[in-house]
Amino acid sequence: MAIITLTTDFGLKDAYVASMKGVILGKNPDAKIVDISHEIYPQDIKQATLVLSAAYPYFPEGSIHVVVVDPGVGSDRRILCLKTKKAIFLAPDNGILAPIIEREKDAVLRVVQNERFFLKSVSATFHGRDLFAPVAAHLSTAQVFKDLGPLATGYERHGYPDPVLRQDVIEGEIIYIDRFGNLISNIEISHFGHRKVPPCDVTLGKHKIERSVTYYAEAKKDEIVALINSSGYVEIALRDGSARNKTRAKMGTKLTMHW
Amino acid sequence: MAIITLTTDFGLKDAYVASMKGVILGKNPDAKIVDISHEIYPQDIKQATLVLSAAYPYFPEGSIHVVVVDPGVGSDRRILCLKTKKAIFLAPDNGILAPIIEREKDAVLRVVQNERFFLKSVSATFHGRDLFAPVAAHLSTAQVFKDLGPLATGYERHGYPDPVLRQDVIEGEIIYIDRFGNLISNIEISHFGHRKVPPCDVTLGKHKIERSVTYYAEAKKDEIVALINSSGYVEIALRDGSARNKTRAKMGTKLTMHW
Amino acid sequence: MAIITLTTDFGLKDAYVASMKGVILGKNPDAKIVDISHEIYPQDIKQATLVLSAAYPYFPEGSIHVVVVDPGVGSDRRILCLKTKKAIFLAPDNGILAPIIEREKDAVLRVVQNERFFLKSVSATFHGRDLFAPVAAHLSTAQVFKDLGPLATGYERHGYPDPVLRQDVIEGEIIYIDRFGNLISNIEISHFGHRKVPPCDVTLGKHKIERSVTYYAEAKKDEIVALINSSGYVEIALRDGSARNKTRAKMGTKLTMHW
Numbered sequence: 001m002a003i004i005t006l007t008t009d010f011g012l013k014d015a016y017v018a019s020m021k022g023v024i025l026g027k028n029p030d031a032k033i034v035d036i037s038h039e040i041y042p043q044d045i046k047q048a049t050l051v052l053s054a055a056y057p058y059f060p061e062g063s064i065h066v067v068v069v070d071p072g073v074g075s076d077r078r079i080l081c082l083k084t085k086k087a088i089f090l091a092p093d094n095g096i097l098a099p100i101i102e103r104e105k106d107a108v109l110r111v112v113q114n115e116r117f118f119l120k121s122v123s124a125t126f127h128g129r130d131l132f133a134p135v136a137a138h139l140s141t142a143q144v145f146k147d148l149g150p151l152a153t154g155y156e157r158h159g160y161p162d163p164v165l166r167q168d169v170i171e172g173e174i175i176y177i178d179r180f181g182n183l184i185s186n187i188e189i190s191h192f193g194h195r196k197v198p199p200c201d202v203t204l205g206k207h208k209i210e211r212s213v214t215y216y217a218e219a220k221k222d223e224i225v226a227l228i229n230s231s232g233y234v235e236i237a238l239r240d241g242s243a244r245n246k247t248r249a250k251m252g253t254k255l256t257m258h259w
Numbered sequence: 260m261a262i263i264t265l266t267t268d269f270g271l272k273d274a275y276v277a278s279m280k281g282v283i284l285g286k287n288p289d290a291k292i293v294d295i296s297h298e299i300y301p302q303d304i305k306q307a308t309l310v311l312s313a314a315y316p317y318f319p320e321g322s323i324h325v326v327v328v329d330p331g332v333g334s335d336r337r338i339l340c341l342k343t344k345k346a347i348f349l350a351p352d353n354g355i356l357a358p359i360i361e362r363e364k365d366a367v368l369r370v371v372q373n374e375r376f377f378l379k380s381v382s383a384t385f386h387g388r389d390l391f392a393p394v395a396a397h398l399s400t401a402q403v404f405k406d407l408g409p410l411a412t413g414y415e416r417h418g419y420p421d422p423v424l425r426q427d428v429i430e431g432e433i434i435y436i437d438r439f440g441n442l443i444s445n446i447e448i449s450h451f452g453h454r455k456v457p458p459c460d461v462t463l464g465k466h467k468i469e470r471s472v473t474y475y476a477e478a479k480k481d482e483i484v485a486l487i488n489s490s491g492y493v494e495i496a497l498r499d500g501s502a503r504n505k506t507r508a509k510m511g512t513k514l515t516m517h518w
Numbered sequence: 519m520a521i522i523t524l525t526t527d528f529g530l531k532d533a534y535v536a537s538m539k540g541v542i543l544g545k546n547p548d549a550k551i552v553d554i555s556h557e558i559y560p561q562d563i564k565q566a567t568l569v570l571s572a573a574y575p576y577f578p579e580g581s582i583h584v585v586v587v588d589p590g591v592g593s594d595r596r597i598l599c600l601k602t603k604k605a606i607f608l609a610p611d612n613g614i615l616a617p618i619i620e621r622e623k624d625a626v627l628r629v630v631q632n633e634r635f636f637l638k639s640v641s642a643t644f645h646g647r648d649l650f651a652p653v654a655a656h657l658s659t660a661q662v663f664k665d666l667g668p669l670a671t672g673y674e675r676h677g678y679p680d681p682v683l684r685q686d687v688i689e690g691e692i693i694y695i696d697r698f699g700n701l702i703s704n705i706e707i708s709h710f711g712h713r714k715v716p717p718c719d720v721t722l723g724k725h726k727i728e729r730s731v732t733y734y735a736e737a738k739k740d741e742i743v744a745l746i747n748s749s750g751y752v753e754i755a756l757r758d759g760s761a762r763n764k765t766r767a768k769m770g771t772k773l774t775m776h777w
Contacts, residue, residue: 003284005277011697012271012530013557015572015749018523021552022576025521029550029578032288034280039272042698043758054274058281058388060288071758074733124733126748129576179270180301215333215383230385231274240302240330262543264536271530291547293539298531313533317540317647319547438529439560474592474642489644490533499561499589 002140003032003063007052008128009040010068016126020068020133023119027137036065043071045095045158050176050184053099054231056087066136067091068128079112079131080152083145090136092127095158113149163187168259170195172234173252174204181242185255187234201258202226204236207247222246261399262291262322266311267387268299269327275385279327279392282378286396295324302330304354304417309435309443312358313490315346325395326350327387338371338390339411342404349395351386354417372408422446427518429454431493432511433463440501444514446493460517461485463495466506481505520658521550521581525570526646527558528586534644538586538651541637545655554583561589563613563676568694568702571617572749574605584654585609586646597630597649598670601663608654610645613676631667681705686777688713690752691770692722699760703773705752719776720744722754725765740764 004024010016017038024031036055040048048069056065063086070077070092078093084104090112091097101107112131115122117138122130138144163172163186172187183204189197202209204224211219212226219225219239224246229235234255236243243249263283269275276297283290295314299307307328315324322345329336329351337352343363349371350356360366371390374381376397381389397403422431422445431446442463448456461468463483470478471485478484478498483505488494493514495502502508522542528534535556542549554573558566566587574583581604588595588610596611602622608630609615619625630649633640635656640648656662681690681704690705701722707715720727722742729737730744737743737757742764747753752773754761761767 005281009697011557012553013555013569014696015554015569016696018552018554018573019576022523022573022578022581025550025552026576026578032284033552034277034284034292035271036274036277037272039270042760051272051274055277055281058278058285060281060285063281072735075735077735123748125745129748178273178275179268217331217334217336227384230382230388242301264540291543293536293543293551294530295533295536296531298529310531310533314536314540317537317544319540319544322540437532437534438527476590476593476595486643489641489647501560 002028002030003034003059004136004140005034005036005055005059005063005065006038006068007036007040007048007065008038008068009042009044009048010038010128012038016128019126019129023129023133024137027134028141031137031140034059040069043069045069046160047176048096049099052096056100059087061086064088064090064136064139066132067096068132069096070094070127073127074124078152079127080155081110081112081135081139081145081148083108083110088139088145090132090139093152093156095156098155098157101155108145109152109155110145111149111152114147117144117148160186163191165191165193168195170257172255172257174236174249174255175251177244177251181238181244182229183236183243183247183249183253184229185234185236187255187257189228189232195259197228202234202236203254203256203258204247204249205253207249209236261287261289262293262318263395263399264293264295264314264318264322264324265297265327266295266299266307266324267297267327268301268303268307269297269387271297275387278385278388282388282392283396286393287400290396290399293318299328302328304328305419306435307355308358311355318346320345323347323349323395323398325391326355327391328355329353329386332386333383337411338386339414340369340371340394340398340404340407342367342369347398347404349391349398352411352415354415357414357416360414367404368411368414369404370408370411373406376403376407419445422450424450424452427454429516431514433508433514434510436503436510440497440503441488442495442502442506442508442512443488444493444495446514446516448487448491454518456487461493461495462513462515462517463506463508464512466508468495520546520548521552521577522654522658523552523554523573523577523581523583524556524586525554525558525566525583526556526586527560527562527566528556528646530556534646537644537647541647541651542655545652546659549655549658552577558587561587563587564678565694566614567617570614577605579604582606582608582654582657584650585614586650587614588612588645591645592642596670597645598673599628599630599653599657599663599666601626601628606657606663608650608657611670611674613674616673616675619673626663627670627673628663629667629670632665635662635666678704681709683709683711686713688775690773692754692767692773693769695762695769699756699762700747701754701761701765701767701771702747703752703754705773705775707746707750713777715746720752720754721774721776722765722767723771725767727754
């Protein structure tokens with residue numbers, strides 16, 4: 001079995017995603033293609049990293065994760081392929097893979113250059129179909145990782161602001177808002193260190209968050225709460241409603257925890 | 260073959276659905292996963308029941324239908340597994356399965372408790388990934404229904420208002436609005452009884468519906484019509500347009516049929 | 519392997535698409551179903567043709583492409599099945615297939631009439647589930663094309679306006695706007711003939727397009743450019759943004775090229 005996952009900003013209304021799937025199935029009829037998300041906000045590299053990072057640990061060993069959020073398509077930006085013990089990642093060299101490269105031990109990073117693995121005719125505007133899809137299909141059928149191109153000697157980074165850690169304070173910010181209006185911050189449980197897991201005072205912008213809970217249903221009706229979400233991040237939620245709509249917080253709104 | 264269908268309110272932009280699929284494929288690489296809908300309005304249990312009920316009769320025998328619309332996640336709400344002659348259903352005990360339990364003969368209902376079938380680490384906020392997905396995968400590979408937990412002695416109900424049936428009148432209401440703006444009522448063809456299938460007088464809120472037809476194209480341009488839809492419900496439709504936009508009807512708007 | 523692709527205006531929130539998939543998998547458990555798009559604007563036949571035409575050339579030989587954008591469902595509009603050397607197409611006779619019929623050589627066109635391939639009970643409003651899905655499934659398991667019905671002696675056409683070609687001028691218009699706000703015209707590279715590939719003067723409505731480029735990233739920040747897109751059409755794009763939002767162009771806005 002070969003699982004190929006797709007994460008793009010292509011949306012689902014146009015033919016872009018399906019064209020990639022057609023190319024993949026043409027080269028590997030047995031590929032199992034799984035959509036991670038195609039609703040990445042156009043060209044939002046950071047969102048792509050977050051969504052992929054939340055999903056990929058749950059896929060079986062050997063899965064191939066393709067990310068096409070690619071504002072530099074057609075330019076001389078490189079395409080990277082990262083091979084870890086458990087998975088292969090394929091993405092433009094625009095920062096998407098940086099946090100995964102830094103998190104995964106023993107990973108090998110290559111620059112994808114070997115045109116043998118591309119479609120014969122490569123357009124200037126749709127490398128998802130013409131390069132990423134056929135390369136992923138080849139990776140799913142044979143041990144061609146070494147043949148893709150040379151080892152990479154560096155890679156682009158993009159920076160989510162890391163939270164600021166002080167003695168009794170962590171200052172972070174909202175970096176993702178999900179479908180439910182849950183506000184996800186850049187503060188991870190690993191940042192807590194000696195500080196105890198909440199309860200502590202949590203402030204979102206000008207809102208004092210009244211309470212920290214373990215799960216959504218623990219909150220009272222219309223109560224805004226803080227919790228550790230299923231990916232290990234501090235999240236602000238409203239029971240049966242949208243914390244975004246209620247607090248008007250947005251990407252970048254400050255989240256502060258005081259012990 | 261094992262088909263596992265998913266019905267959730269997770270939407271498609273976040274990593275939630277893909278994480279469930281990763282877990283399922285990790286336990287059963289041969290599972291065929293089919294999305295029923297992930298656009299259930301957040302926490303809308305009734306909508307989940309309606310959408311699932313419209314789709315599941317068309318799936319082959321042995322399909323496993325997983326529903327995660329779960330405002331009580333993390334609390335002590337139970338998880339139910341319903342086994343009928345044709346299919347298995349897995350959902351929180353919040354009313355989603357009630358109409359199916361009452362419709363399907365010879366069904367067996369169990370409470371899912373056996374942690375052996377869960378992920379090793381269960382989060383408090385994402386049981387879709389940590390409980391529902393692995394349980395469904397196990398069900399798809401072996402006869403483990405009996406091992407999930409004890410027989411259930413009851414279950415939660417939620418109530419769509421039943422239509423009121425009088426001698427020459429049926430009073431119902433709009434309970435679902437589809438993508439096209441078709442207005443679907445809670446009046447089913449089975450409610451007609453001795454009353455003849457339309458023509459009859461149909462009133463939607465303050466609108467008199469001029470005509471009953473058999474199919475959309477039978478309507479004239481800009482004509483609002485009543486028909487029996489493909490699931491057996493009375494529906495109000497506008498040819499080549501949105502009956503919702505034209506009538507401004509919404510969920511709960513009264514629909515009355517006079518003979 | 520049998521690939522069945524689906525292109526509909528059903529959206530993803532309702533049970534329509536899943537019901538079709540259930541029917542297909544019930545008749546052919548090995549079918550690989552690929553969504554092309556379900557976000558065709560309701561009843562927009564032209565958009566369906568464009569999206570399908572962009573995707574189908576990338577699918578492997580033998581793929582079966584089902585299109586259900588069907589404002590005439592239930593009426594006496596016919597259902598057509600087109601068999602080309604590479605693929606099979608199934609759609610209502612409402613113009614969707616016309617450009618493909620005219621493009622594909624050696625294609626055979628039949629009217630689908632044989633009720634043996636339909637569901638036993640056919641609703642008046644949902645032929646996607648009751649006719650198209652089971653016919654596609656049968657086509658994917660056996661050589662039944664000839665048995666579907668008689669050869670068609672004609673077919674409906676719908677017309678995108680062809681661009682007007684003059685000595686040094688091509689006058690076209692915008693016929694599709696993709697998720698990114700890229701404006702796609704009806705001018706194809708094949709229309710250029712003796713005229714040289716841009717640079718030339720390009721005018722969109724009242725906007726003079728400053729420059730023609732090969733790929734998006736070649737544009738400067740906030741620059742509107744013209745390019746040949748990955749399907750061979752002249753497209754107006756804005757780097758890292760939406761050309762639609764910036765120019766306020768819409769479907770039908772004129773696009774003129776002067777040499």
